[in-house]
Amino acid sequence: MRRRTFLKKITGCSLAVMAGGLALPNRAKCEVVKPFAEIICNNYLDEIIRKRIIEIKKQNPFLSLGDLHCHSYFSDGSYSVNSLMRRAASLGLDFLVITEHLTPQRYNYECCVESIIAQRNTYANWNYKDLNPPAIYPALEISTRDGHLIAVFPEEYFEPKHLREIKQYFKHFYYYEAPVETVAKLIRKMNGVSIIAHPNIVRSHPFGISLDYAKKNLTELVDAIEDMSTGHGYQRDYSKETGLASIGSSDDHLNILMGTSVTQFDRSEEKNLIQAIRSKTTKAVQITDLLSSLFTPTNLFFSV
Ligand SMILES: [Zn+2]
Ligand SMILES: [Zn+2]
Secondary structure: OOHHHHHHHHHHHHHHHHHHOOOOOHHHHHHHHHHHHHHHHHHHHHHHHHHHHHHHHHHOOOEEEEEEEEOOOOOOOOOOHHHHHHHHHHHOOOEEEEOEEEEOOOEOHHHHHHHHHHHHHHHHOOOOOOOOOOEEOOEEEEEEOOEEEEEEOOHHHHOHHHHHHHHHHHHHHHOOOOOHHHHHHHHHHOOOEEEEOOOOOOOOOOOOOOHHHHHHHOOOOOOEEEEEEOOOOEEOOHHHHHOOEEEEEOOEOOOOOOOOEEEEEEOOOOOOHHHHHHOOOOEEEEOOOOOHHHHHHHHHHHOO
């Protein structure tokens, strides 16, 4: 391993261990890491992401780029919805999908619905005059018996009557982990699209759905799969192996890695992200991995 890479990995691990070693709840530990993250983002990372996005759009101005997987403090993230949306706008992202957890005994449907309402209000009362707000989509990340599955819904799910549907259909999942097939069918019935999050990543509880399982059982039921995740430190061709739509995202919990891996689609061909996922024309794009070895271990430490 090159000396620079080694030093970055050591620094990242040290940051996680340093914060982790404190006898504090996770939320308080995040507060320890925040000042370091903000210094690095403000002085270094954001400018790199911004420039790269401008370069990509110069080649094709119809491309729409955004992050499809991140968390605010309505679940296990450390920042507000407002901060996440403002940073997405300042990076030049066209859309942002905030995916709060729906996890048995930890995060119920209310965490997700409150986040969706906060996103809607932030968008409606946007007060950063020199920035365009990113397009937003109602979404959540459900802990199924087989691993995490992201649901993204059309914009009408911001309306109260559809939010009541989310409550009606998802409230049970606070009490048990349903099979992924059951959840995927429900998402489709609600006119949403589903994405397999961080496949093959193993933890002591169901986390990344196994690729073999997905190939055998899910190719007709789910819509997309994360080919690239800066938050989990991998880049693969899972979409080619499964025939699903390709997604790139950060799974950012600390408002650091947002925009480092993104999903793109062509606005001249697809009217919105949901349509692009359904027609499997999305593409995972790496914007930068310069600091991922520094912050990936820290990000993972704080995630459910
Ligand atoms: Zn997850
Ligand atoms: Zn996540």
